[in-house]
Amino acid sequence: MSPKKTCAAAIALVIASQWTPAAQAATVNVTTAAQLKAALASATPGTTISLAAGTYRGSFVTQKAGTSAQPITLTGPAGAVLINDGPAGDPPDCPAPAPGYDSGYGLWLVDAPYWNLTGFTVVESKKGIVADNSHHTVIDRVTVRKTDEEGVHFRKSSADSIIRNSTVTDTGLVQIGFGEGVYIGSAESNWECHGNSGGVDRSDRVQVLNNTIGPNVTAEHVDVKEGTQKGVIRGNTFNGKGISGQHSADSWVDVKGSGYLLENNTGTFSKPGTLANGYETHQITGGASGCGNTWKNNRSDVGGSGEYAIKITTLSQCASNPNVVHASNTVAGAKKGLTNAKVTP
Template sequence: MRRIAIAAGAAVVLAVGITAVAHAAAPQLTATFGQTSTWSTGYGAQYVIRNTGDAPSTSWRVEFDLPAGSTVSSSWSSVRTVSGQHYTFTNAAYNGDVAPGASEDFGFNVSGLGTPVNCTVDGRPCAGGGSPSPSPSRSSSASPSASPSPSASTSAPPAGPVVDVSTAAQLQGALAAARPGQTIRLAAGTYRGSFVTTAAGTAAQRITLTGPASAILVNDGPSGTAPSCPAPTTGWDSGYGLWLYNAPYWNLTGFTVADSKKGVVADNSHHTTIDGVHVHDVEEEAVHFRRSSADSVIRNSRIERTGLVQAGYGEGVYIGSAGSNWGCHGNSGGADRSDRVQVIGNHIGPGVAAEAIDVKEGTFNGVIRGNTFDGQGISGANSADSWVDVKGIGYVIEDNTGTFRSPGTFANGYETHNPGTTPSFGNGCGSVWRGNRSDLGGAGDYAVNVTSTSKCSGNPNVVYASNTVTNAVRGLTNIAVTP
């Protein structure tokens, strides 16, 4: 009997050991497929990998097949290999660790409409369970959805993950969470609120905000107590329609900004590209490149009815900052160096209460080309009485068309000024005008009025004979014309 008792005790120990082995902590991964966007010839998608186990995973491997006629054209947040129609995605260096209850994801674009079949994660079915399905469960011709969303692209796939938004709250969330390579796509409709981002793209992976002209951003602010220098601050609404702050490498395309204090403001957001955007009915300036937002572009855009509350501050495009504001915006050696900004192919006016383009002191080497300026409605307030005021250095102003008709206050088509600043840059010097067509409507004195030649003796402004003028009180320019 004694030996039986010992054996029974051993059995208990053995049972406990077996139980411990059966419940050893281990990761359990699932992978869930979802489409993030669709278009007529393909779609964007992602897999979300979740750890439902009780131990962390240090790596993952997702495999699936695509039907014939569909291929993965690009992918991100993973390492991709392919053999025929079979695709394998392993984790990138930074997203292999998946803690219990946590998730990671990777994304890809597909050329074609077939969706993944035979999905496995670490050799097990993506939905969890024992063994993978032996045969395809979807037809190779199946469409990813009954019909594309109204805002879906109908041409090439977007270069990166796509976030579709249709409400102000969704847009605010997407702007806050934006990451390099991402596209935020606006559905048609009016978005009311404060829209600001501090997310930075990169040269290789820009961030895009895009939408149709019928997607309209409206900010009914400002409200709250403003900081001494403009910066996103809890409890303060700037009133800006869209504000990029420390957010370089953004593309802004297609949508509309209206009924706001300012339109689009880029602060310390270099390499911003604005393309095909419509800004209208704003209280002050429409577009402002500020705090050294250098190497930026605005093109193919339309600006109307600015300065509705402060006429003298209703510029169409404002490049840099006045020297008196460098205490806030002079973040490059004490100056606002919003250099090399290009303003190309835009239609600015009518109803722009200040200059169509105001080029501030301390900025260098921008390009103003191929624009149409309609000066009707310019106010004359705060010396705003020309299409373009150049206080910067080394600008190329060419192939623009400007007109003026009353009502409005109009002195000259283009003007230069030479404000003194510390540091000193030789402001208002070294720019060239060529191929511009100016109709001054019988009100303006000169197409190009150069305020001082003596202050620019070492770096003169140049007006070429290729410029033309009609209906001028005095003529083409007040300086010698260069053949």
């Protein structure tokens, strides 16, 4: 072999020995609850945890982080069903994994950014899926149903996350007024626990895309909390049958954050249940809270129950940063019409 070819071969060997592509990351096949717990506890960037069809009972929590280049994936068919029969043990002052404590959550991500959750089902748990300080969580084609409280919660600054193509039904079976379908951020009263960005829960830029939420979601289908901003709620189907009206749970979407875009959603309502308005805004903390949000091309049928498709309760508070309701929105079955705000072409 010529010296030139020998040198090229040596360089290629060095490059090959140093290059570990994401495609070579481990795939862990799981068939039991014990295996799932172990896989969640030992996952590393690029790991794929593949669930076989079957029922997985237990407390499923991870504190392992993926990366933008190598997220961690938990995937399985709809017939792979996670159930948490908890909670159990003495909870800490603020929710956090602790020896002997079971949160009761179907799946709990804690300090675990860059996870992809796809395909499987979570049922019969206190809460469905909770992401705490777990930014860039992607939930895709997941089903959550029959939860005591909310279905999916992006909490403790779990920013830049997405839930898409998923189904959430039958929430709030125990805590009716706390049975939100998708919950973004935290109430100001809980920032002491969940505010880790200057005291505010900054679960910003969360996207809720092309999901089916309801029926029998007993609180808001999407609850956007104060302090969050610049999310997108697009292409969803909201079935308001069964919404309770308790604890101010009387709309498909309540926007207390700022700078959200709500477009191309379809909302319906039929008895039993209580619907005051299809969409609402509220100002909780002052400033930008409940301001600067935009509605485009949403189709609403409030079933003869609600006053408006879109009620802006922050008209005077948001004079310098108004909420915008475009004429492309439509309404049927409203007692008072499309909106109480000025309609923008």
